[in-house]
Amino acid sequence: MNSVSHTPLTPLSFLERTARVWPDKPGVIYGNRSLSYGELAAQTTRVAQALRASGVRAGDRVAYLMPNLPEMLVAHFAVPLAQAVLVAVNTRLSGEEIAYILDHSGAKVLITDSAFLPAVAPAVQVADTVTEVIVFEDAEAGVGTDAAASAAIGSRLVSYEDFTARGSDTPLDWSVEDELAPISINYTSGTTGRPKGVVYTHRGAYLNSFGEIVHSSHHPDSVYLWTLPMFHCNGWCTPWAVTGIGGTHVCLREVRGDTIWQLIRKHRVTHLNGAPTVVTTILNAEEAGPLDHRLVITTAGAPPSPTTILQMERMGFGIVHVYGLTESYGPYSVCQTQPQWSALPPEERAAVQARQGVGMIQTEGLRVVDEHMADVPADGSTMGEIVMRGNNLMAGYYRDPEGTAQAFRGGWFHSGDLGVMHPDGYVELRDRAKDVVISGGENISTIEVEQALMSHQAVLEVAVVGVPDEKWGERPKAFVVLKTGREATEEELIEHVRTKIARYKAPRNVDLVAELPKTSTGKIQKFALREPEWAGRTHRVQG
Incomplete structure (x- = not known):
């Protein structure tokens, strides 16, 4: 392909551009810490160089076990900048579950918050591919290091300060040769067996980021509060999206209603994401109350009830209802608002807003099919399985060709979700196949x-x-x-x-x-x- 008219897509280009265009703009805020975009890019380069100095080579997996801290945001750029693959691990897993993910992914390095060392210590005894455990102590939260766990890890334990000291400010190339190369592996919850490693590519992450920018209405003045874990579908690709548009990230160690409302008011937060249960926590906190600025809440993970939607409306929040899975980089469809809905009675309007909607701008859209892969009637009542395909579907399950083939049978990704197609082309989720x-x-x-x-x-x-x-x-x-x-x-x-x-x-x-x-x-x-x-x-x- 002509190199003049083609550049491989990668979200790495977002930070390079934003740091060049807005070097002094606040990029990340956490407690008393603040990083400009120029500083964020510099830290990213230093961590990427430190990974290389630690023996990480192209294609190696680097695991992170960390809350929504600035260091976790840096990871989303630094690991791929080092040409490695990010494995963001669920912070609530047991030592046995962490061990499985480290072993299955073949992670070479694990970077963890000190609070998780008691779970990490037994895990790395099993995962012998991990050559080093780099521990970060969160001074803002006053979280120390467990002495017994540190002793159990032994000589493989390295402080984050010593790790970053290996790095340098020597610039690295913010581009990639292959846009279909893996950028991350995200592990599913594994409630019906061992979790599966879902492979994201640079191209898919780049395109999904644009979908987040468009449908959540992000802009350079966005102030995004991290209520959604960055380890979950790489934060629905929002680490890359908000950076790409030049918004400000407000990091949050723990989801608590009082803290969330304090940060919303202090920083005039304009956007946050979360499952309906997280939204319920926010709406029902004692500190909850109307705001004098617009706050857009993008919600997914389970269908929000019409009651929750009405409560959000009464609080003056903008609502973006999306739907997707780990295998679809997070959000894949959106309940795109129609002008005529504003004339509907509140309960009726909330009911149509609770549907999963239509494919986002970067997708090929949704189908609802029967067991023969034929589309069910668009009558709002005939149930079938929701299937999807396109740029924002995983490359496959890591080291699981049989599972990948099963998920992709018939040329579409099978969600396992049951839904109906309405006459207006909007999909409505009715249940997980296992829950009906x-x-x-x-x-x-x-x-x-x-x-x-x-x-x-x-x-x-x-x-x-x-x-x-x-x-x-x-x-x-x-x-x-x-x-x-x-x-x-x-x-x-x-x-x-x-x-x-x-x-x-x-x-x-x-x-x-x-x-x-x-x-x-x-x-x-x-x-x-x-x-x-x-x-x-x-x-x-x-x-």
Whole structure:
């Protein structure tokens, strides 16, 4: 291909350009620390050079186990700048789970926050590919280093300061030769077996970043608060996107309602991302209140209920509802707002906004298909599997050709999500294939039941799963967290559901609980609720 008219795509070019155009502009804020974009680029170069000095070569995997700190943001540019592959590890995993990811990815170096050393110590005893464990001490949070864990790691332990001292300011090339080379490997949650390593490319990350900029309406004045973990789908590619547009990153070590509201007001935050459960935490914090500036919340991970959408509207927030998976670089579709929706009654408008929508600008769009890969009727009721393809689908599962072939069968990526296609071309998710409740031969969408429960004024959070039933095979059961200071009985909640949807879909039992089990990204872990209900019995779907 003509080199004059073709340059391989890479999000590395975003930081190079932004540091050149706005070298003095605030790029990252964390507590009392602040880095301009010029300083961010310089730190990135130094870390990339330090990785090379530590023996990291092109294609090697570099693992990071770290909260949303500036160092984690630097990693998204420094690791690929060193021509290596970033493996961002979930910070809530056990030592055994961390060991599996380090071993499976063949990570050469692990860079970790000191808080995670107790989990890291046993993990690196198993993962013998790791030559060094580089530990960062977060002075802003006052987090020290565990002496016993440090001793267990032994001579492989290196301080972050000593590591970066190996680096230099000698410039590196911000371009790549092959845009289809891996930029990162993201591991799935692994609730139904070992997690899979999802391979992202430079090209895919570059294009998905533009989708984030366009659909979340980012601009050079964006102030983005890091409520979404950077280890989750590389933060939906937002480390690259916000940098590319020249916005400011506000880092956050821990998702807490009071801290979030403090930072929103202090820095006049304009954007944040998160799962609906994270949004619920923000909306229901004691410090919550209307703002005198616009805040756009991009939400995904589970369908937000119409009730949550209305609550966001009342707070004056802009709402961007997106849908995707780890395999699609995070968001793949968006519920694109239509002008005529503004004339709808609030509840009806919220219902259409809760749909998963249409493919984002950088995608090839969504299909809903039957078992023969034929499109289901666009009638809003015939269910099928949601499939997708294009530039923003993974290159494949790392070291798993069989799993990749299965996911890509028929030339499309199979999401495992069940949905319907509406006459207007918008897709609506009805359930995960493993979560749908089949009661007496009838499919019951747990999402539909959850949304009915969420419309009750006392309900804060809810999860619905299928449980055994002697007559019908299985039936829905609800687990509900009530709002602070609110009361509701099991009978009252069941009757409320019956006023919203067909009676046979209503749960027979509602357990009032203090909290729901969640992943580190805020997704509710339904398997943790379902498994005890099926103990000693054979369930038709595992996981």
